[in-house]
Amino acid sequence: MQNNFSLAIHGGAGTLLKGQMTPEKEAAYKNALQVALDTGYSILEQKGTSLDAVEAAVKILEDSPLFNAGKGSVFTAEGTHEMDAAIMEGKELKAGAVSLITGIKNPVRLARDVMEKSEHVFLAGTGAMEFAKEHHHDILSSDYFYDELRYQQWQALKGSDSFQLDHSAKKDSKFGTVGAVACDVFGTVAAATSTGGMTNKKWGRVGDSPMIGSGNYANNKTCAVSCTGSGEFFIRGVVAYDVSCLMEYKEMSLSEAASEVIMHRVLKLGGDGGLIAVDAQGNIAMPFNTEGMYRGLKTSTGESKISIYKE
Numbered sequence: 001m002q003n004n005f006s007l008a009i010h011g012g013a014g015t016l017l018k019g020q021m022t023p024e025k026e027a028a029y030k031n032a033l034q035v036a037l038d039t040g041y042s043i044l045e046q047k048g049t050s051l052d053a054v055e056a057a058v059k060i061l062e063d064s065p066l067f068n069a070g071k072g073s074v075f076t077a078e079g080t081h082e083m084d085a086a087i088m089e090g091k092e093l094k095a096g097a098v099s100l101i102t103g104i105k106n107p108v109r110l111a112r113d114v115m116e117k118s119e120h121v122f123l124a125g126t127g128a129m130e131f132a133k134e135h136h137h138d139i140l141s142s143d144y145f146y147d148e149l150r151y152q153q154w155q156a157l158k159g160s161d162s163f164q165l166d167h168s169a170k171k172d173s174k175f176g177t178v179g180a181v182a183c184d185v186f187g188t189v190a191a192a193t194s195t196g197g198m199t200n201k202k203w204g205r206v207g208d209s210p211m212i213g214s215g216n217y218a219n220n221k222t223c224a225v226s227c228t229g230s231g232e233f234f235i236r237g238v239v240a241y242d243v244s245c246l247m248e249y250k251e252m253s254l255s256e257a258a259s260e261v262i263m264h265r266v267l268k269l270g271g272d273g274g275l276i277a278v279d280a281q282g283n284i285a286m287p288f289n290t291e292g293m294y295r296g297l298k299t300s301t302g303e304s305k306i307s308i309y310k311e
Contacts, residue, residue, distance in 0.1 A: 016292025073196025207231025229273010
């Protein structure tokens with residue numbers, strides 16, 4: 001008897017108001033999400049692993065300039081791009097993460113290499129870059145990551161002490177982190193998350209995305225989670241693991257646990273954002289407390305949809 005399998009993806013949460021985006025822009029986002037969803041789902045359909053599925057889906061989103069990850073990463077205060085990513089599987093709780101890396105086309109692939117080809121979980125900065133070179137990851141020039149819209153966002157803040165979360169009210173364009181969660185036919189869950197951080201960020205700031213338990217987590221006993229939002233609050237709330245804990249210790253369902261964390265706990269701390277989660281039965285939850293969240297899901301029970309705004 002094979003398990004129900006499913007995949008959910010997100011491209012960030014934030015001030016996404018209906019009518020603010022041109023129909024062309026909206027179509028472009030939906031199309032990019034659809035390609036990522038179909039790519040990951042086809043792996044699950046062929047009895048592939050949830051780990052392969054989430055990595056493949058996130059790579060597609062990293063390759064799109066529409067999202068703040070990989071190619072579409074925002075500018076730091078120094079005018080560079082610093083990216084973070086994490087990946088985790090729920091069977092043996094294996095995980096890999098990288099932070100403060102530059103020039104890497106697919107940070108999620110590097111995170112997976114950390115998981116599978118090193119004794120470690122989390123590598124950052126110059127060390128992570130050395131590891132990347134040793135494992136033959138191409139280091140691309142900054143031209144690849146240049147995006148006019150991102151550059152203008154940075155110019156507006158440059159030289160000031162303010163920074164901008166990718167989904168703050170001041171902006172009308174691209175939003176943060178990307179991520180994917182999946183459950184495969186074997187009942188194993190996995191999560192992957194990737195981001196370009198905050199515009200004009202300083203001092204090597206790291207958000208929740210690469211932190212196992214905060215922005216990314218997977219455990220077959222409970223669920224797999226990928227978060228997006230105001231990272232500082234997601235770190236303080238250990239959000240991804242909190243969803244798992246509520247399921248494990250309070251015996252909440254996936255949707256109850258995810259909703260409790262996003263609709264109550266994160267808000268209480270003063271944070272906003274959302275998450276996507278899947279449990280080992282293939283159930284999916286995608287709560288967010290912002291105006292919108294780029295998201296999509298596809299399940300073996302026949303459900304398939306892409307959404308941007310509140311239902």
